[in-house]
Amino acid sequence: MTETPAAPLSPPGNDDLAELLGHMTSRWDDERRQLARQLHDSLGSSMTALSMHLGLLAKKLPDDQALQDRSAQMKQLLMNIINTNRDMQLALWNDKLEFLGIKAALDEAVSEFGKAHPGLAAQVSLPDDEAAYSREQNVTLLRCAEEGMQNVARHAHASRVDVILDDDGEQIMLTIIDDGVGPGDADLGMLDHHGLRMLQARARHLGGAVAFGPAPEGGAMLRMTLPLAAPKQAA
Structure with a gap:
């Protein structure tokens, strides 16, 4: 059976390209919004819970300066991660x-x-x-x-x-x-x-x-x- 060759698509005009680009940017915005929400709901809530647990553990530590210093360093590191996560969320989507x-x-x-x-x-x-x-x-x-x-x-x-x-x-x-x-x-x-x-x-x-x-x-x-x-x- 002889196959009929597919007709070539006409090249898009400027209006078509603008409409396509506008549609794509709209979809990108939706993806950025969803990613920001995932960072907030998953990573953000986990980091907040870890911060609370770390605070409780720090109260149970013995009176050892080295351990207290290490606990403070861990808390600061965790806060840096939380702040970075918030900055990423804002860069992706402004709630x-x-x-x-x-x-x-x-x-x-x-x-x-x-x-x-x-x-x-x-x-x-x-x-x-x-x-x-x-x-x-x-x-x-x-x-x-x-x-x-x-x-x-x-x-x-x-x-x-x-x-x-x-x-x-x-x-x-x-x-x-x-x-x-x-x-x-x-x-x-x-x-x-x-x-x-x-x-x-x-x-x-x-x-x-x-x-x-x-x-x-x-x-x-x-x-x-x-x-x-x-x-x-x-x-």
Whole structure:
């Protein structure tokens, strides 16, 4: 029997690639969330139990300085593991995003960024009301803020960065603006860079867009705009 050769697949267009990339980032977010939850529920609870047991054992030790010192070292080592586990969980998934919403998550992200970059004043401006955005919208907005702030720290030579979240009832706008050197002609192609291309794909997957360019009063501005009602394929 003669086999009919399979028809070759047409190469995907730019819209198809953007949709695929947006779908993949959404799945990656789900995997990061699940891994963070596993670290919390399994490793985190085990480490906490070990810390309690070690504390009880330390009270039973004889009055021997060498044993007391070794117990203190073990307790410190265990605390380092617990803190590392918490840092890994936060790097994978911000629980505040899920339980307290985008405002709390952005507030924490900007605060932690400011602590990590003491020479860079980081401020956040948030709407008064807690908007009911979808989880995928919240994750996309948080990733945009994180990427934008990291780009400011790496490239802008700025003394201040502002993260501004707002919506007008129809679309959500997240703006990261700095007072640095501003983008040159070469920098205006920043959306070709991998991090910002990923943001662009995330935004397009949700029916939105990302823009990068000079800020009105100097420096640079990164803005993500998302429709308040996410498209059906992103729901």
